[in-house]
Amino acid sequence: MVIEYNGTILRKEVAIMKEKIYRSQNRAVFMFRIDSEHVVDATRTGGLARYINHSCAPNCVAEVVTFERGHKIIISCVRRIAKGEELCLDYQLDSAEGQHKTACHCGAPECRKWIN
Numbered sequence: 001m002v003i004e005y006n007g008t009i010l011r012k013e014v015a016i017m018k019e020k021i022y023r024s025q026n027r028a029v030f031m032f033r034i035d036s037e038h039v040v041d042a043t044r045t046g047g048l049a050r051y052i053n054h055s056c057a058p059n060c061v062a063e064v065v066t067f068e069r070g071h072k073i074i075i076s077c078v079r080r081i082a083k084g085e086e087l088c089l090d091y092q093l094d095s096a097e098g099q100h101k102t103a104c105h106c107g108a109p110e111c112r113k114w115i116n
């Protein structure tokens, strides 16, 4: 394990509402979808894991561990990581359209060009 993705677990509907509020406040939004019904909101309560960028050839993977009393998102490495190397994840975001697409700058030879 490298780090846990901390934050507040929200139902999907609440997360959608909160995201609108954060955007209206020009706040950067940090959210991680656990499953179709739950999201971890790290915008105000999260730790350093929220700053991990996307890569199409990541050195880390995020796994959702489900407990009786909730969920945890555990980030582990998938290969040896050199000192000073940036941690990165494949966000595996649903594909977006038009202006909602974000160009990927991961620089990997196998880059898919978009993060969503």
Ligand SMILES: C[S@@+](CC[C@H](N)C(=O)[O-])C[C@H]1O[C@@H](n2cnc3c(N)ncnc32)[C@H](O)[C@@H]1O
Binding pocket: 028, 030, 050, 051, 052, 053, 054, 055, 102, 103, 104, 105, 106, 115
């Ligand atoms: C969870 S934040 C990652 C931390 C962010 N870079 C920061 O400085 O706060 C996710 C956002 O970072 C940017 N990002 C992350 N990985 C990227 C990539 N490979 N290419 C382009 N933008 C990326 C996108 O704007 C994305 O919505």
